[in-house]
Amino acid sequence: MSPFVPMVQSTVVAATPLIFAALGETIVEKSGVLNLGIEGMMLVGAIAGFAATLATGNAGIGFVAGAAAGTAMALIFAVLTISLQTNQVATGLALTLFGIGLSAFVGHDLAGMPLPGMEGVTFPVLTSLPLVGELLFHYDPMVYGSIILLIAVMWFLERSHAGLKMRAIGESPAVAHSIGHPVVLIRYLAVMFGGATSGIAGAYLSEVQTPMWAEGMSAGKGWIALALVVFGTWRPGRVVLGAYLFGGVTVLQLFAQGIGLNVPAEFLSMLPYAATVVVLVIICRDPKTILLNQPASLGRSFYPGT
Amino acid sequence: MLRLEPRTSPSHAMAIASPVIAAVAMLVTGFLLFRLLGKDPVEAAYIFFVKPLNSSYGLGELLLKATPLMLCALGLGLGFQANVWNIGAEGQLTMGAIFGGGVALWLGDSSTWWGLPLMLVAGVIGGMLWAAIAAWLRTRFNTNEILVTLMLVYIAQLYLSYLVHGPWRDPAGHNFPQSRGFADAQTMPLLFDGGRTNWGFLFGLILAGALWFFSRRTYAGFRLQVAGLAPAAAAYAGFSEKRNIWLALLISGATAGLAGICEVAGPIGQMQQQISPGYGFAAIIVAWVGRLHPIGIVLASLLMSLLYLGGESGQMSMALPSAITGLFQGLLLFYLLAADLFITFRLRNVRTTGQPDQAPAAPVAAASSGGPGATPLESSP
Numbered sequence: 247m248s249p250f251v252p253m254v255q256s257t258v259v260a261a262t263p264l265i266f267a268a269l270g271e272t273i274v275e276k277s278g279v280l281n282l283g284i285e286g287m288m289l290v291g292a293i294a295g296f297a298a299t300l301a302t303g304n305a306g307i308g309f310v311a312g313a314a315a316g317t318a319m320a321l322i323f324a325v326l327t328i329s330l331q332t333n334q335v336a337t338g339l340a341l342t343l344f345g346i347g348l349s350a351f352v353g354h355d356l357a358g359m360p361l362p363g364m365e366g367v368t369f370p371v372l373t374s375l376p377l378v379g380e381l382l383f384h385y386d387p388m389v390y391g392s393i394i395l396l397i398a399v400m401w402f403l404e405r406s407h408a409g410l411k412m413r414a415i416g417e418s419p420a421v422a423h424s425i426g427h428p429v430v431l432i433r434y435l436a437v438m439f440g441g442a443t444s445g446i447a448g449a450y451l452s453e454v455q456t457p458m459w460a461e462g463m464s465a466g467k468g469w470i471a472l473a474l475v476v477f478g479t480w481r482p483g484r485v486v487l488g489a490y491l492f493g494g495v496t497v498l499q500l501f502a503q504g505i506g507l508n509v510p511a512e513f514l515s516m517l518p519y520a521a522t523v524v525v526l527v528i529i530c531r532d533p534k535t536i537l538l539n540q541p542a543s544l545g546r547s548f549y550p551g552t
Numbered sequence: 553m554l555r556l557e558p559r560t561s562p563s564h565a566m567a568i569a570s571p572v573i574a575a576v577a578m579l580v581t582g583f584l585l586f587r588l589l590g591k592d593p594v595e596a597a598y599i600f601f602v603k604p605l606n607s608s609y610g611l612g613e614l615l616l617k618a619t620p621l622m623l624c625a626l627g628l629g630l631g632f633q634a635n636v637w638n639i640g641a642e643g644q645l646t647m648g649a650i651f652g653g654g655v656a657l658w659l660g661d662s663s664t665w666w667g668l669p670l671m672l673v674a675g676v677i678g679g680m681l682w683a684a685i686a687a688w689l690r691t692r693f694n695t696n697e698i699l700v701t702l703m704l705v706y707i708a709q710l711y712l713s714y715l716v717h718g719p720w721r722d723p724a725g726h727n728f729p730q731s732r733g734f735a736d737a738q739t740m741p742l743l744f745d746g747g748r749t750n751w752g753f754l755f756g757l758i759l760a761g762a763l764w765f766f767s768r769r770t771y772a773g774f775r776l777q778v779a780g781l782a783p784a785a786a787a788y789a790g791f792s793e794k795r796n797i798w799l800a801l802l803i804s805g806a807t808a809g810l811a812g813i814c815e816v817a818g819p820i821g822q823m824q825q826q827i828s829p830g831y832g833f834a835a836i837i838v839a840w841v842g843r844l845h846p847i848g849i850v851l852a853s854l855l856m857s858l859l860y861l862g863g864e865s866g867q868m869s870m871a872l873p874s875a876i877t878g879l880f881q882g883l884l885l886f887y888l889l890a891a892d893l894f895i896t897f898r899l900r901n902v903r904t905t906g907q908p909d910q911a912p913a914a915p916v917a918a919a920s921s922g923g924p925g926a927t928p929l930e931s932s933p
Contacts, residue, residue: 331897339885344886512710512714519706
């Protein structure tokens with residue numbers, strides 16, 4: 247059999263956690279908040295999801311636990327940055343460092359235990375189609391979940407009233423506040439949504455992608471998700487496209503080893519990180535691209551006054 | 553009713569008190585955490601924070617672990633002042649170790665007086681080069697230095713892993729991914745007998761003095777500070793943003809590189825796959841807790857070093873996972889950021905009902921303060 251089908255399948259699986267984390271961050275940043283803590287929220291989501299699945303044997307409960315843990319982490323960030331006006335960059339870094347420590351601490355006794363992984367969905371007729379079935383209808387439920395999330399996020403940002411309000415807040419919280427929009431509340435909700443999707447992304451890593459727990463297992467995926475938001479110029483469709491491209495790069499490294507390419511494994515493992523840098527250079531080269539697309543108040547605290 | 557309101561000017565007392573408040577809050581949380589885990593909190597606190605310092609060897613270890621934290625944080629603090637977010641000190645540390653360690657392996661058993669200085673210089677250059685990539689991409693292509701420096705951490709670590717698994721692996725080392733040990737002439741002289749503290753700690757203190765002088769007494773240092781405090785004023789004064797970015801990243805890269813070579817030429821004594829338990833990341837916290845001020849950073853690095861030692865001590869005596877160190881580090885930074893709120897804001901007891909005599913004074917004060925979001929008018933009946 248040609249390597250084409252497994253390559254596409256692994257690309258999709260590699261991209262799915264990036265899609266969850268990056269779409270959540272897109273919403274967060276559209277509301278004007280920069281949360282650099284994705285990596286930490288993912289790790290906490292990963293250990294929560296893993297532990298819950300291990301205890302109950304139910305992958306779905308694992309994802310709920312992952313989302314809840316990610317939301318709780320995001321809530322800490324929201325209280326600090328939105329209510330207490332702390333520096334968003336420093337607080338995001340603190341969230342990541344805290345998440346790395348917390349997940350390693352909680353997961354200390356769980357390292358190395360295996361999970362069964364998640365079974366694929368079977369669609370009647372469709373799954374059994376020759377090539378198409380294998381390429382499109384052969385995945386675990388979360389892959390389809392990520393597509394549903396994409397549609398929901400696109401609809402929310404571009405078609406819904408609440409999305410319009412949130413974007414206004416991201417552009418100018420002062421103006422939005424003066425015409426009566428609840429800036430603080432909407433930013434809280436946006437940050438918590440980002441926490442939930444990051445938690446799900448983490449749980450996907452520990453439940454589906456490599457069904458086990460290892461310290462620091464996200465290996466920079468949270469940061470790559472942040473880069474994807476820039477790469478996608480804050481547009482959900484492009485963000486997801488970027489995630490699939492990155493999934494492809496990750497998979498390329500496995501297949502290069504598979505076909506006996508004589509390059510040390512470490513150099514191939516560098517590919518996703520190097521690709522992130524290259525992609526950032528391409529997008530940021532023209533300052534106008536960023537200026538036009540980045541929410542104008544991104545990263546700045548807003549004090550609603552008295 | 554207590555209400556938060558902007559201060560007319562930032563509180564200096566609070567700026568100094570806030571790290572202390574944060575450390576105390578962290579200790580209290582630690583107490584609760586130990587109780588939650590079913591350990592005796594008093595005993596745990598003793599094992600964590602007192603036992604490591606009980607001997608002269610322990611004190612030496614405190615200085616030893618503080619060295620890389622201090623070196624990295626001093627450079628990072630300078631950058632953070634100027635709003636340049638180098639968060640990849642871990643990668644620059646790794647590159648410094650690779651460059652300096654490469655020189656040590658090339659020197660082999662030869663014992664020349666210039667071997668060690670050359671290693672140190674190579675380490676500094678390695679760290680600077682790694683940071684220069686981020687500086688170049690930021691100034692030439694407008695690429696966010698946070699993400700670039702972080703990606704370079706992973707690349708540097710993978711490169712080190714390649715070296716110790718491949719070309720640098722000790723042929724007589726039973727296939728362990730590590731190089732041969734450095735010769736005595738290629739290791740750092742110890743500061744006192746009976747410990748492992750080396751000259752690196754002195755380098756840290758000298759660097760703290762030099763950076764204090766640089767940021768408070770030189771024009772280039774002044775430009776960095778203005779760029780951080782008032783970017784618009786810096787631009788209006790014609791201070792080059794690009795020059796600031798280069799300067800901040802090169803200096804922080806250089807100090808992180810020095811930390812890296814001091815580690816491999818000091819306590820480690822060879823090249824191996826893991827050379828730092830996240831010193832480069834912990835240094836970010838050290839820089840903040842130290843108020844981005846050299847003296848503060850020296851003190852904060854000792855505190856952070858104690859957290860590492862406490863983690864090891866707790867692991868040995870109470871079978872706690874050493875990851876608890878990371879947990880405490882994160883908590884410390886959270887508490888610090890929250891306590892920092894009171895530098896620019898204060899709590900005031902505001903009466904909600906009946907607002908006769910003193911009410912008019914408040915809005916005027918807020919209006920003239922120009923504090924964040926100070927609203928000039930409070931339209932109350």
